[in-house]
Amino acid sequence: MPTTPPVTFLIHGRAEGWEGGRAYGLARSLDPATTRFKFREPSKLGTAISWMREASVDPDRVLYVLNTALPGALLAPGWALVQRRRYILDTGDAVYEMAREAGVGATWRHPFMWAIEQGAHRNARAIVVRGTRHRELLRSRGLRRVEVIRDGYAEQSGSSPATVDALRRRLGLGNEFILGVMGSTVWSPRLQICYGWDLLEALVHLRDLPVRGLVIGDGNGLPWLHRRAAELGVADRVLFTGRVPYAEVPTYLRLMDAAMSTQTNNIPGRVRTTGKLPEYMAAERFILASRVGEAALMLPELMLLDFVGAVDRQYPRRVADRVRLLVQKPELRELRRSLPNTVRSLCDYSVLSQSLKHLLETLP
Numbered sequence: 001m002p003t004t005p006p007v008t009f010l011i012h013g014r015a016e017g018w019e020g021g022r023a024y025g026l027a028r029s030l031d032p033a034t035t036r037f038k039f040r041e042p043s044k045l046g047t048a049i050s051w052m053r054e055a056s057v058d059p060d061r062v063l064y065v066l067n068t069a070l071p072g073a074l075l076a077p078g079w080a081l082v083q084r085r086r087y088i089l090d091t092g093d094a095v096y097e098m099a100r101e102a103g104v105g106a107t108w109r110h111p112f113m114w115a116i117e118q119g120a121h122r123n124a125r126a127i128v129v130r131g132t133r134h135r136e137l138l139r140s141r142g143l144r145r146v147e148v149i150r151d152g153y154a155e156q157s158g159s160s161p162a163t164v165d166a167l168r169r170r171l172g173l174g175n176e177f178i179l180g181v182m183g184s185t186v187w188s189p190r191l192q193i194c195y196g197w198d199l200l201e202a203l204v205h206l207r208d209l210p211v212r213g214l215v216i217g218d219g220n221g222l223p224w225l226h227r228r229a230a231e232l233g234v235a236d237r238v239l240f241t242g243r244v245p246y247a248e249v250p251t252y253l254r255l256m257d258a259a260m261s262t263q264t265n266n267i268p269g270r271v272r273t274t275g276k277l278p279e280y281m282a283a284e285r286f287i288l289a290s291r292v293g294e295a296a297l298m299l300p301e302l303m304l305l306d307f308v309g310a311v312d313r314q315y316p317r318r319v320a321d322r323v324r325l326l327v328q329k330p331e332l333r334e335l336r337r338s339l340p341n342t343v344r345s346l347c348d349y350s351v352l353s354q355s356l357k358h359l360l361e362t363l364p
Contacts, residue, residue, distance in 0.1 A: 002361035006034035012069040025349030063087040077123040090128040098268035103190025134271035153278040180214035180256035187221030194221030201316035203234040213238040253283040261289040281343035286336040
């Protein structure tokens with residue numbers, strides 16, 4: 001009978017954030033007595049020191065590096081080459097392509113990002129990705145042990161209708177149709193947009209309907225979104241909540257009548273599942289998604305919209321037309337009730353953790 005080796009999760013994030021939620025969720029099927037969690041320290045140097053200490057003991061312990069970020073993506077290949085340590089890399093993005101396409105970070109840093117990502121990939125005993133297209137991409141580049149373990153979702157307990165109604169009143173929302181988006185509002189210097197731009201522009205085409213926008217999340221692009229909303233004349237129709245604690249996400253999502261999940265139609269967009277997709281599905285929201293990546297495989301046709309290239313200026317109009325249809329024919333929104341069963345079969349942590357357990361048992 002195969003045995004599961006002890007594991008330490010090295011997490012580039014906080015225990016109370018989505019990274020912590022993923023680590024704890026994936027560990028459900030593992031022995032808690034042999035499973036450890038090391039989270040990011042206040043500084044990268046402090047994180048590196050803490051993680052190097054962890055890697056210096058118990059050579060049979062597998063290191064599970066969650067996300068291709070520093071310092072883990074730089075340290076792990078060194079541990080593999082020098083100490084023969086086994087590690088699994090869990091990544092949800094094509095990091096180098098994403099930085100290059102979006103123009104994030106100084107251009108001179110991009111070759112270093114490529115080298116670090118390649119080193120982390122090539123020296124891992126296995127790579128866990130969250131989308132089918134990502135697995136296809138990495139296997140086409142000669143990486144053989146690539147497994148799909150999708151993003152999971154927060155538990156839906158506590159999101160009662162009364163709790164949602166109380167939050168709606170506290171935020172000053174009425175009976176309008178709420179078009180929402182959740183995500184990191186990161187500004188793209190090269191593309192000159194920020195996540196959520198398409199929601200704002202869709203509202204321009206919906207002035208005659210009682211539709212209001214909801215933006216959940218924060219990032220360096222949030223001031224731009226505020227300015228853009230004012231420029232478009234929709235500032236009074238958009239509510240920006242800022243960052244929401246992970247445990248409260250399901251309640252906030254239930255404020256939305258339709259939730260947007262937009263991925264660009266290029267390598268960075270196609271490889272992503274994105275954590276928001278299963279969260280939307282578990283919260284039984286009607287989803288409006290670009291026909292890209294994992295959304296195209298998981299969602300009904302009525303929830304999908306064509307998206308062309310990296311920035312599709314016609315996409316907000318397509319979103320607005322679909323919202324108009326949902327407002328005029330509210331019975332179509334009932335399609336959302338099929339989503340919880342789908343997401344439970346594909347993204348519940350009871351399923352995902354068993355996949356990780358099997359991977360660990362067969363790890364060379």
